[in-house]
Amino acid sequence: MMNLEVKNFPGKGDALIYFIAKEKLKNDAKLKQLDALTKGALSQKIKLHLFEAGADEMVSIEMVSPYKHIVLYGLGKTSSVTQATLRNAVANAVRFSETLRASSATFFYQEEFKHIPLFDLGKSLGIGASMGNYHFDKFKGKETLKKAHRLSHICIYIEKAIPKELQEGLAFxxxxxxxxxxxxxxxxxxxxxxxxxxxxxxxxxxxxxxxxxxxxxxxxxxxxxxxxxxxxxxxxxxxxxxxxxxxxxxxxxxxxxxxxxxxxxxxxxxxxxxxxxxxxxxxxxxxxxxxxxxxxxxxxxxxxxxxxxxxxxxxxxxxxxxxxxxxxxxxxxxxxxxxxxxxxxxxxxxxxxxxxxxxxxxxxxxxxxxxxxxxxxxxxxxxxxxxxxxxxxxxxxxxxxxxxxxxxxxxxxxxxxxxxxxxxxxxxxxxxxxxxxxxxxxxxxxxxxxxxxxxxxxxxxxxxxxxxxxxxxxxxxxxxxxxxxxxxxxxxxxxxxxxxxxxxxxxx
Structure with a gap:
């Protein structure tokens, strides 16, 4: 259901969730890379929706390669990102991916997270992704469940060797x-x-x-x-x-x-x-x-x-x-x-x-x-x-x-x-x-x-x-x-x- 892998950015998949801090919106190298992949459509969407990367702001663009959906998720200022705000952001992003009817959601380890100890970071990602994908479906009939969309897979990518503490934190x-x-x-x-x-x-x-x-x-x-x-x-x-x-x-x-x-x-x-x-x-x-x-x-x-x-x-x-x-x-x-x-x-x-x-x-x-x-x-x-x-x-x-x-x-x-x-x-x-x-x-x-x-x-x-x-x-x-x-x-x-x-x- 959830896995941690080494992949070069941007990777590929169904929905990419890219977290962005408010102060990095205009000069983030990876965001510029994503904008180039969309031939400028992403920056146009940011401008159209007055997206400023405030806490829990989201904007998305569809039908692009190598992802069907790219979701930008605002974190506010980097200094305000805590274990609690991060796990809530991850949970909300997973839930939003379901509304896009994506089959999978992909996250990348980002610089905005580096002030959080690796074990605690992994723990927050694990709790957030799992609770964002939680549903109590036990008493729902087959017809009801057919109409409900659920993610089948959540990927967390990192561009370098996976630290043991991050892996242990994710599992915990x-x-x-x-x-x-x-x-x-x-x-x-x-x-x-x-x-x-x-x-x-x-x-x-x-x-x-x-x-x-x-x-x-x-x-x-x-x-x-x-x-x-x-x-x-x-x-x-x-x-x-x-x-x-x-x-x-x-x-x-x-x-x-x-x-x-x-x-x-x-x-x-x-x-x-x-x-x-x-x-x-x-x-x-x-x-x-x-x-x-x-x-x-x-x-x-x-x-x-x-x-x-x-x-x-x-x-x-x-x-x-x-x-x-x-x-x-x-x-x-x-x-x-x-x-x-x-x-x-x-x-x-x-x-x-x-x-x-x-x-x-x-x-x-x-x-x-x-x-x-x-x-x-x-x-x-x-x-x-x-x-x-x-x-x-x-x-x-x-x-x-x-x-x-x-x-x-x-x-x-x-x-x-x-x-x-x-x-x-x-x-x-x-x-x-x-x-x-x-x-x-x-x-x-x-x-x-x-x-x-x-x-x-x-x-x-x-x-x-x-x-x-x-x-x-x-x-x-x-x-x-x-x-x-x-x-x-x-x-x-x-x-x-x-x-x-x-x-x-x-x-x-």
């Missing part, structure tokens, strides 16, 4: 994209096809493919009850689908004594469908509730990458409290009290605030039995986070400022929009119940994302902890842009993989 980028696509596919699947058991089966399949690098354990309902997971089981009790408490463990293959090897736990909210329970959602709010397991999908996407490439020096755990939140005669009622694994009692005033209940038992389990150095929970938790930040940005909370800062820097490199929100402790008083230790919603008159994070914090005692509320970016209802594809898009996969790969690995 493609692998990260496969993890993002695994998560995307799970989120895009309808709830009629994805239940807790399917998540458990995929976790088992990932472990089986890992050559013993990953182990899996599925805790069934009876064992969860024995452990005291009353909050998680309370959410699950209205569904005919049995809950599955899924545990994955990745063991690193190398044990370098210089490494500050950590135990890192990833907790993913995994509500495979959320009707709201007896606090029933209105129909419009229920339409996309197959996406309420996006956190768990992200964790599975990351473990898919770990199964293929044991890139992390750290011990990594995945915890997925998988269940449905449904309506039946057995459903949890508003006003019920449940007891979490750590012994805290919770008055459930709104059954649609169910994710925090499942996460309460998941993070309690992690603290008691896994004892991680670092814990990250990722969840489609609150509409309030979308009110605060919109649909493009995830909210981040945590109990360690330096860790929050580190993760935000990583997210910026990976092009994932995240913003720190305050874990404002005075609001914790709104979670106090008159008849139990806590209540699952706060009557604070606002700040719902904050009080939800504070609720989860009640179950974190010692661990360095990060909470990522992905309610906004978990499912994109707008057309694809860059590596953020329409529908499920693998939010969080790239940033967390970066953390697992590069998190302070050596002793000072």
């Amino acid at each position: 980028g493609e692998l990260i994209a496969k993890g993002m696509q695994t998560a995307s596919n799970l989120v895009n699947e309808p709830a009629s096809h994805i239940h807790p058991i399917e998540l458990a089966e995929l976790a088992t399949k990932i472990a089986d493919s890992s050559k013993e690098k990953i182990s899996v354990q599925i805790l069934e309902k009876a064992e969860c009850k024995k452990l005291g997971m009353g909050a998680f089981l309370g959410v699950a009790q209205g569904s005919i689908q049995d809950p599955k408490f899924i545990l994955l463990k990745y063991s690193p293959t190398t044990h370098d004594k210089r490494l500050k090897a950590k135990k890192i736990c990833l907790v993913g909210k995994s509500i495979t469908f959320d009707s709201g329970g007896l606090s029933l959602k209105p129909p419009g709010s229920m339409e996309d509730m197959k996406t309420d397991m996006t956190g768990g999908a992200t964790v599975l996407g990351i473990f898919q990458v770990l199964a293929t490439n044991p890139f992390s020096p750290h011990e990594v755990w995945g915890v997925l409290p998988a269940c449905e939140n449904m309506v039946s005669g057995g459903s949890m009622r508003p006003g019920d009290i449940v007891t979490a694994l750590n012994g805290k009692t919770i008055e459930v005033l709104n059954t649609d605030a169910e994710g925090r209940l499942a996460l309460a038992d998941a993070v309690s389990y992690a603290e008691k039995y896994i004892k991680p150095d670092i814990m990250i929970d990722i969840a489609t938790l609150t509409g309030a986070c979308m009110v605060a930040l919109g649909k493009d940005i995830s909210g981040i909370f945590g109990n360690d400022k330096s860790f929050i800062k580190q993760f935000l820097e990583i997210a910026k490199i990976e092009g994932e929009e995240m913003w720190e929100l305050p874990l404002y402790k005075p609001y914790a008083k709104f979670l106090k119940s008159d008849i139990a230790d806590l209540k699952n919603i706060a009557n604070a008159g606002g700040g719902g994302a904050i009080t939800a994070a504070l609720f989860i914090a009640e179950f974190v005692n010692k661990t360095k902890w990060l909470h990522i509320d992905i309610a906004g970016p978990s499912f994109r209802d707008k057309p694809s842009n860059g590596v953020v594809v329409k529908g499920g898009n693998g939010v969080g996969v790239a940033s967390i993989i970066n953390l697992l790969k590069n998190s302070k690995p050596y002793n000072p």
Whole structure:
């Protein structure tokens, strides 16, 4: 599907994507070479369309040799080209090539990229090209697919010997994209096809493919009850689908004594469908509730990458409290009290605030039995986070400022929009119940994302902890842009993989 080859410029193929920086538009030697091949038609097209090579500007010309299409893609100023902007440009260019009905797309290594380290450059090209060519076609009929055009091949050419770092980065980028696509596919699947058991089966399949690098354990309902997971089981009790408490463990293959090897736990909210329970959602709010397991999908996407490439020096755990939140005669009622694994009692005033209940038992389990150095929970938790930040940005909370800062820097490199929100402790008083230790919603008159994070914090005692509320970016209802594809898009996969790969690995 994608290959890296040594070729002299301009090569040949179906569609050539040529990136050009704003300051090089008038004196770029290779652009002049392309213009000569088109007998001046390319420069005329640039002039006609007022093309200035600004960021994400495109102009194309058709029916030329040695390519059927030449696409000029503006990068803006070279100094503004980052790993994130490059992978988005590559993804958009691949997508544009499909609209031209090209069978293949060709890129060349260019001077505009030289300030990006070769491994990171290759990674960005791999992620961008793969996500630009991503489609969820599983449920489309033959006639529909006949009308859809798909690229069959993507070529990346370089005029000199291929550096090993570039090749390794490209392969790793493609692998990260496969993890993002695994998560995307799970989120895009309808709830009629994805239940807790399917998540458990995929976790088992990932472990089986890992050559013993990953182990899996599925805790069934009876064992969860024995452990005291009353909050998680309370959410699950209205569904005919049995809950599955899924545990994955990745063991690193190398044990370098210089490494500050950590135990890192990833907790993913995994509500495979959320009707709201007896606090029933209105129909419009229920339409996309197959996406309420996006956190768990992200964790599975990351473990898919770990199964293929044991890139992390750290011990990594995945915890997925998988269940449905449904309506039946057995459903949890508003006003019920449940007891979490750590012994805290919770008055459930709104059954649609169910994710925090499942996460309460998941993070309690992690603290008691896994004892991680670092814990990250990722969840489609609150509409309030979308009110605060919109649909493009995830909210981040945590109990360690330096860790929050580190993760935000990583997210910026990976092009994932995240913003720190305050874990404002005075609001914790709104979670106090008159008849139990806590209540699952706060009557604070606002700040719902904050009080939800504070609720989860009640179950974190010692661990360095990060909470990522992905309610906004978990499912994109707008057309694809860059590596953020329409529908499920693998939010969080790239940033967390970066953390697992590069998190302070050596002793000072």
